[in-house]
Amino acid sequence: MLLVQKNAGPRPKIINEANRLFLELADLNYKPGYNDYVYFQYLSNNKNDISLLGAYHSEEIYSKYIIWIAGKSFTVVNHPSEVYGFSDTHECIDGNLPLCLILDINARQYSDPMNPELPFLDEYKISHEDLLSRILIACTDIINSDLNHFIILDAFALASSSNANKCNWHIMYSYARFINYRDLEGFVKKVANRVRKLYSIFIDFDLYKSHFSLCLLGSVKEDRVKRPAISSIKKGYCKLENYLVQPKSNYSEIWSRTFSSKKSEKDEF
DSSP, X not given: OOOOOTTSOOOHHHHXXXXXXXXXXXXXXXXXXXXXXXXXXXXXXXXXXXXXXXXXXXXHHHHSEEEEETTTEEEEESSGGGGTTOBTXXXXXETTSOEEEEEEEEEESSOOTTOTTSOOXXXXXXXXXXXXXXXXXXXXXXXXXXXXXXXXXXXXXXXXXXOTTEEEEEEEXXXXXXXXXXXXXXHHHHHHHHHOHHHHTTBOGGGOSSEEEEEOTTOEETTEEOEEXXXXXXXXXXXXXXXXXXXXXXXXXXXXXXXXXXXXXXXXX
């Protein structure tokens, strides 16, 4: 077990073990259903908009997954395996409900000629191994200390695209959930403060809203496929539910509000 010591800087051994978790990607053996799905243009009802929620009974929505497929809009499925391998497919997440840890890292090793204003790793003379290990270790430390929740490095489910030119990783933890997106966002900001701006600029803070979506495992986009890390598969994270933000079968612990205030804020979609 890879336990990170509280109040201690990461030792070289811990850094090496964290790096090992991100080494290679694997494939899962799922076949899409190819059903003739009904698609809706809008997820919610705003004045004259079409309402996806209004097309189903609330109980039906609660027990199923709302999926957004680029170019086709929203649909409802019993399980994400039905759309496994579909192009540009996303889990739709209600941030006002409890949700699992998701941390989205988006970095390029080199400058992007099409978007030269974006930061890249070579600019700051850091490697993607250094970036990933520091963020993963910070997540572990903060969960252990602030939430009094025992966690080890290889308890996280890790997934990435197959694009060798980018460092795009999702760090997920399904054994407990944050009370809502604001508390999750507060946690991620604390992780950012821990690793400092040099590394935190590669964390996607725009992800966390009252409603947001996340690319599904197996989703194909521009010849890239989101796949799990081999290390995660070896640790038993072999099901799609391990890589969902709001799995329907998840009855894990819900952490009390820790990283956000109770003050209501205006939601964004």
